[in-house]
Amino acid sequence: MATKSIKTEYLKGLWKENPVFRQLLGLCPTLAVTGTVITGIAMGLATTFVLIFSSLVVASIKKLIPAQVRIATYIVIIASFVTIADQFLKAFFYPISEALGPYVPLIVVNCIILGRQEAFSSRNSVGRSLIDALGMSTGFILALLALSTFREILGAGTFLGYQVMGSWFKPWLIMILPAGAFITLGILLGTALVIERKTKRS
Amino acid sequence: MSLSMRMIVVLSAIGLISGGFLTGVAKLTREKIALNIQAEIEEAINEVVDNAEINTIIFEEEDLTIYKESDDTGQLAGYAVQATGVGFQDKITLIFGLDKTVTRITGMSIINQKETPGLGAKITDWDTFLQFWEDRDATGPLTLRKPAAGKPEELLPSEINTITAATISSRKVLEIVNLSLERMRNLINEGTILREPKDGN
Numbered sequence: 001m002a003t004k005s006i007k008t009e010y011l012k013g014l015w016k017e018n019p020v021f022r023q024l025l026g027l028c029p030t031l032a033v034t035g036t037v038i039t040g041i042a043m044g045l046a047t048t049f050v051l052i053f054s055s056l057v058v059a060s061i062k063k064l065i066p067a068q069v070r071i072a073t074y075i076v077i078i079a080s081f082v083t084i085a086d087q088f089l090k091a092f093f094y095p096i097s098e099a100l101g102p103y104v105p106l107i108v109v110n111c112i113i114l115g116r117q118e119a120f121s122s123r124n125s126v127g128r129s130l131i132d133a134l135g136m137s138t139g140f141i142l143a144l145l146a147l148s149t150f151r152e153i154l155g156a157g158t159f160l161g162y163q164v165m166g167s168w169f170k171p172w173l174i175m176i177l178p179a180g181a182f183i184t185l186g187i188l189l190g191t192a193l194v195i196e197r198k199t200k201r202s
Numbered sequence: 203m204s205l206s207m208r209m210i211v212v213l214s215a216i217g218l219i220s221g222g223f224l225t226g227v228a229k230l231t232r233e234k235i236a237l238n239i240q241a242e243i244e245e246a247i248n249e250v251v252d253n254a255e256i257n258t259i260i261f262e263e264e265d266l267t268i269y270k271e272s273d274d275t276g277q278l279a280g281y282a283v284q285a286t287g288v289g290f291q292d293k294i295t296l297i298f299g300l301d302k303t304v305t306r307i308t309g310m311s312i313i314n315q316k317e318t319p320g321l322g323a324k325i326t327d328w329d330t331f332l333q334f335w336e337d338r339d340a341t342g343p344l345t346l347r348k349p350a351a352g353k354p355e356e357l358l359p360s361e362i363n364t365i366t367a368a369t370i371s372s373r374k375v376l377e378i379v380n381l382s383l384e385r386m387r388n389l390i391n392e393g394t395i396l397r398e399p400k401d402g403n
Contacts, residue, residue, distance in 0.1 A: 035319055069209045073216055080220040084227050091231035094238040101316065155320070173320045 006131055013135025019112040020143035021192040026112040030144060031181040033103050037160050040148030042096045044141035046089065046104055050081040051113050051140075052133045058121040059129035065122075074117045075108065082107045112140060143188075150184050151175045242313060243284065243297065247271065250299030250309035251280040260395050266382055268395060271299075278302050283386060284313070287378035290370045292316040294325070298379060300340055304390065307379075310335035322371030331372070334363035343380045346373055 004012075019025045029047070034040045057077050058065075065073050086104045089097035097104065107113065116136055121129040152158055155175030157165035165171075174180045203211070247254050247269060254271035261268040267284040281300040286293055294315045299308035312326045324330045334351075338344060339359040347361040348369065357363060364372045389395045 065212055066205060066209045068205070069213050072213060076213070076216050076220055080224060083224050087227050087231040087235070090238065091234035094235075094242070098314070171320075176319045 006128075009128060009131045010135040010138075013132065013137070013139040014142065015139070017136075018139040018143060018192075019115075019136050020140060021189060023112075023115075024189075025115055026110045026140060027185070028106065029103050029110060030147060031178065031185060033100055034144055034148035034151055034181060034184075035155065035176045036099075036152050037145065037148045038096065039099050040144040041141065042089070042093070042100060043103060044137070044144045046085045046100075047107055047110060047112070047140055048133075048137035049085050050078060050107050050110075051116060051137050052130065053081045054078045054113055055116060055121040055129040055133040056126060058117045059124060059126040062122045070122065071114070071118070074114055074122075078113050078117070079108045112136060146188055147181070147184050150188075151180055155180060246297040246311035246313055247282045247299070249311045250297055251282050252308070253279045254282065254299075255279070257282070261386075261389060266385060268386060268389075280308060283382050285378050285382040286314075287374065287381065289315060289374045290317055290322050290368075294374060294378060296375065296378060298335065298382075300386075304386065305339070305341050307335060307338040307340050310375075310379075312375075317368070317371045322365070322368040324365045324368055325371050325375055331363065331365055331375075338362060340383055343384070344376055346376055 013019065015022075017023060020027070020030050026047070029043050033043045054074070054077050058074060082105060085107065086097070089100070089104060116129075116133060120132045124132070149159065152160075153164060154172045157163060157169045157171050172180070175184070244257065247257060251271045253273040255274040256272040256276070258270045258272070259267060260270045265286040269282040269284070271279040271282055273279045280302055281304060282297055283300065284295065284297045286295045288294075292315070294317070295313045296310060297313060298310045300306065301308055310332050312332075315323065315325060317323045317325060326332070334354050334357060336354065337359070338361075342360060344360055344362055346364050346369075347357055348364040350364045350366050351357050351361075354363075362372070362376055386395070
């Protein structure tokens with residue numbers, strides 16, 4: 001396998017292989033918790049923690065895992081880190097944990113994490129898996145940040161809870177409802193495609 | 203080692219390590235999580251019962267907990283009722299306060315809800331909903347005022363305000379309160395919980 005430079009390995013998660021905009025993975029939390037920026041960031045960080053540690057463990061013990069039970073093993077490893085993230089949020093960031101509700105335990109089934117274990121960590125070194133996990137997590141956080149910023153500003157007139165729109169602004173209720181999540185994701189995916197095509201042409 | 207044996211050993215080992223690790227994490231966080239939940243309840247009680255310093259549970263079952271509230275001198279300050287019921291989307295857990303004689307609702311606080319953002323979720327909003335719960339009559343069932351009133355003074359003592367475009371969520375909260383109040387009155391009549399004598403204060 002041709003090895004990429006560490007920089008390329010990291011940067012691919014941000015744009016070229018962005019988990020949300022390019023691979024369309026992890027869309028359930030992307031749609032569900034981006035009504036406000038703070039819940040979007042919290043979900044991004046919780047997923048980052050799980051992705052990094054799962055990748056480190058899987059890359060470290062990949063030779064010990066028989067191929068027939070690899071998915072079951074990955075899920076046990078991922079579920080353990082998700083439970084730790086969930087307990088940590090409940091203990092130290094209780095209001096955020098309440099706001100994220102069932103979506104923290106649901107990180108277990110976030111395809112970004114299982115996908116990276118199957119496609120990357122199980123075939124690469126610990127160091128490269130860490131860089132890949134960091135890049136994918138950053139890409140995921142950026143996607144959540146883009147969606148939640150758009151939705152919170154238009155849906156509530158605020159950013160991180162602070163009023164940013166004047167008193168003339170009437171919040172667009174639809175943006176904080178599920179329909180707003182789909183509309184925003186559609187617009188952002190379309191924009192990403194346009195940018196991709198333009199950069200390819202030039 | 204045969205392949206099947208290797209599969210069993212690897213999965214069991216990972217399961218055991220993971221289980222052991224999670225037991226440790228649960229032990230470390232359990233106390234803090236319990237404190238967070240307790241703090242949330244105490245904060246809600248302070249919002250709905252004036253001078254509530256000491257909380258004593260006088261009745262507890264799955265969806266209903268009744269607290270007797272005392273001030274810092276030990277004098278009865280009122281009661282707080284924590285109740286859970288079905289909302290529009292999911293369960294709603296709330297706490298409302300009652301005066302010493304269990305005849306008046308003194309306030310309402312929503313602890314947990316997953317109603318529609320921007321619509322039903324306004325049950326947590328002071329201006330739209332919660333302020334209309336102060337000073338309500340608790341001697342009989344409460345009713346919903348629809349169309350919504352603009353100010354609390356426009357309501358009858360036995361009425362609560364509807365949230366415009368979220369009638370079901372408003373009604374669900376009302377149902378939870380009416381059911382809890384009825385249950386509480388029955389408990390008082392049965393002598394399961396004691397009502398303090400009217401002292402005129």
